[in-house]
Structure formats: C-alpha cells, structure tokens
Amino acid sequence: MVRSVQHEMLATPDHDEAARQQFVVAVKQHLNRSLRPANRRAFDEQAAPAWEREHGRPPENRREIREAMLANRHYRTWSTLARSAQELMWDSLADTLARERPRLEATAHRIMADPPRGGSLNLDPAFEVPRGMAKVEVHLQPGGYALDLGPDDVLAGAYYESGGNLYAFGQGIGRRDSKAAHVQGFLRDRYPDLELRRILDMGCSAGSATVPYALEFPEAEVHGIDVGAGMLRYAHARAEALGARVRFHQMDVAATHFPDGHFDLIVSHNMMHEVSDRTRRGAMRESFRLLRPGGVCIHQDVPLRFEGLDEFRKFDLSWDALYNNEPFWEVYATADLRSDLEAAGFPPEEVHTGHLPQRQGSLPWYVGTARKPVA
Numbered sequence: 001m002v003r004s005v006q007h008e009m010l011a012t013p014d015h016d017e018a019a020r021q022q023f024v025v026a027v028k029q030h031l032n033r034s035l036r037p038a039n040r041r042a043f044d045e046q047a048a049p050a051w052e053r054e055h056g057r058p059p060e061n062r063r064e065i066r067e068a069m070l071a072n073r074h075y076r077t078w079s080t081l082a083r084s085a086q087e088l089m090w091d092s093l094a095d096t097l098a099r100e101r102p103r104l105e106a107t108a109h110r111i112m113a114d115p116p117r118g119g120s121l122n123l124d125p126a127f128e129v130p131r132g133m134a135k136v137e138v139h140l141q142p143g144g145y146a147l148d149l150g151p152d153d154v155l156a157g158a159y160y161e162s163g164g165n166l167y168a169f170g171q172g173i174g175r176r177d178s179k180a181a182h183v184q185g186f187l188r189d190r191y192p193d194l195e196l197r198r199i200l201d202m203g204c205s206a207g208s209a210t211v212p213y214a215l216e217f218p219e220a221e222v223h224g225i226d227v228g229a230g231m232l233r234y235a236h237a238r239a240e241a242l243g244a245r246v247r248f249h250q251m252d253v254a255a256t257h258f259p260d261g262h263f264d265l266i267v268s269h270n271m272m273h274e275v276s277d278r279t280r281r282g283a284m285r286e287s288f289r290l291l292r293p294g295g296v297c298i299h300q301d302v303p304l305r306f307e308g309l310d311e312f313r314k315f316d317l318s319w320d321a322l323y324n325n326e327p328f329w330e331v332y333a334t335a336d337l338r339s340d341l342e343a344a345g346f347p348p349e350e351v352h353t354g355h356l357p358q359r360q361g362s363l364p365w366y367v368g369t370a371r372k373p374v375a
C-alpha cells in the first residue's frame, strides 16, 4: 500500500527513478522481513557455540553477542547488505532531487513570500545547531537534518520526506492516519476535557506530524520547532501546500524562547530517540515550563525500549546505533521517561508511560505523557 501524502512540495520521481526507488524498497523489505529474523538462528546454531568453544561459556550480554555475531558469516552478510541498502535508498533519491530542486526552491520561494494559509517561518540567524545534529548524518541522510544551503534551500526537508516515504517501506510519512492520529486518539480518550488554543510540536522535521494537528484543530494556533533552516523552509511550504496554518521556528527543544504557560498541549513525535539524555531532559523541563496549569504533554516515539527484552533482541535493535548513524538509539532505549517527567516538575500521579494500543498495521508507539497540575 502506498500512502505517501501528495502535495506541491513533494519531489516527483520520473519513471526510471521510481523503478529504482521501488527496487530499493523491495530489497529493504526482503532484508528486514526475511533475512534479519534468520540472524537469531545463526546465533543459536553457529555464533553462540563458536563463542562458547573459545571462552568456555555462552555470551551473556549484548556486547558479547555482538562479538560472537561479528565472526558469523550470515550476520556479516546481512549487516553489510542492510547498510548498503540504506546507502542505496538515499542514492536512489539523488537524481530526483537534483532534477526537482529548482522547482521545489521556486515553489517554496513563492509560498514563503505570501503563505496562502497564513502560517509563518521564524528562522534565527544567530541559532547554533546543537553539535549532535550539525555533525551527524542521522540514518545516513545526505547532509543531515540541519543542512542549509542558502535562503531558498529546502533540500534537507525534501530528503527527509522522500527518504521517509521509502524508509517506511513506501508507506509514507503520514498525514492524518499515522503517529499524530494515534496520539490524537489517545488525547481524546485520556484528556477529553482539554481545551486546545495553542499546540507545540517539538522536533517537527518536515512537519509530517505537525500538519495533522493544524488540520484537526483549525481553531488552535499550532507551532513547530526544529534546528535546521532547510528543513523548516520545507516544512513551512509543505504545510501551506497541504492547507495547514503552522508557525515554524528555529529553536532548540531544550531551550525555547516561548513564555511560561504558553501552551495547552505539547507533543513530540520520534524526537526523543534522536537526542542526548541532556537534551531530552531539557525538553521535558521546557514542557513543564511552557504548559499552562492543566496543560498536557505527550512525547511519542518508536517502540525501541530495552525493558523486558532478552540480550539477543537488545543486540539486534542496537544495529542502527552502530551502522545507521543513530548515536542516541540506545540512550533512548534505556531512558527512564517517568523519572525525566517527574524531575521536570510533573507530579507522579499525573505521569503515564507505556505503549499505545496498536492499530491495524501500526507500530505499538511508546509515549511519555503528563499533565501540569491546575493549582
């Protein structure tokens, strides 16, 4: 099923480019769904016995399992192919984006000069991109999230959305029916009385989760913040092209410039696994400061959590940290979100952490959520 959101800012592949991109999706699906599960058998039947012969005991933790698996031919082949497929994915977009770049820049330029929905873009020339984001090409995205090539540049956003569409195995980065809709369902169930006048999306990237808030709550003022100017220009033009009024700002989630008590709802979607402990805790403190009494924060992310998993599964999930430029993958997998929210000031009885119920075809997203007390 292809459910990529269609809009004027989306780069459109020609026939040959689309064929190449579909090929990459098929390779990634095969590697992930067929070959990756066989790593477990390679461990049980080959790597673990070999390691035990050498050390006189079985490997006991994910580091020893990694050592054992790095000597295993099946695992090395899978791992090399998985890395190559990820590189191939970005390569397969290069021609499309090079060809489409002038059109995307011209479209963004036109929209930014006179945004039809009345949204805005607030870039900060003095902003210093946090080092972790400036230096790392997260999951190998060319130039990284913070790439900025000049006043009309939108390449980081274009790469993020087109790459995300392929990364999600061709299923799209979402509009109404994915992460944001899931969190909105949770919001309605858990906080049905919450009045929404101002909403903030932290770490909004290309705005794939921000736009659904603006469409679902058209009376509310919706803000999105992120670090990269190229990403934010794209997000702004994309939101306008989708008929959504959003105010985008270049700000650090751990040190925003909004006044105290400014928001009724603060959300983040897949932001926490991209940041350090320090930044995540800073974002939780900002959530407490920026919420009005009675306001709610919901921080959603991938179900990459180590609690309750066996050591092999932890090893398996750590692949992205080592080979896919996800430096904070394990930091998030072992983070204690409840402690972070309580340390930020939320009372324990107002904090909830756990998996959201899965809907058909969806991931069991993980959330940390809290309400600021009224008195």
Ligand SMILES: C[S@@+](CC[C@H](N)C(=O)[O-])C[C@H]1O[C@@H](n2cnc3c(N)ncnc32)[C@H](O)[C@@H]1O
Pocket (backbone or CB within 6 Å): 130, 133, 145, 146, 173, 179, 202, 203, 204, 205, 206, 207, 208, 209, 225, 226, 227, 228, 231, 251, 252, 253, 254, 268, 269, 270, 271, 274, 275, 279
């Ligand atoms: C995986 S993306 C988030 C995806 C997006 N929310 C969505 O649903 O598509 C993580 C984002 O967090 C942003 N980010 C990382 N550190 C940040 C910081 N300190 N302040 C603001 N944004 C940050 C990155 O630039 C990146 O765009």
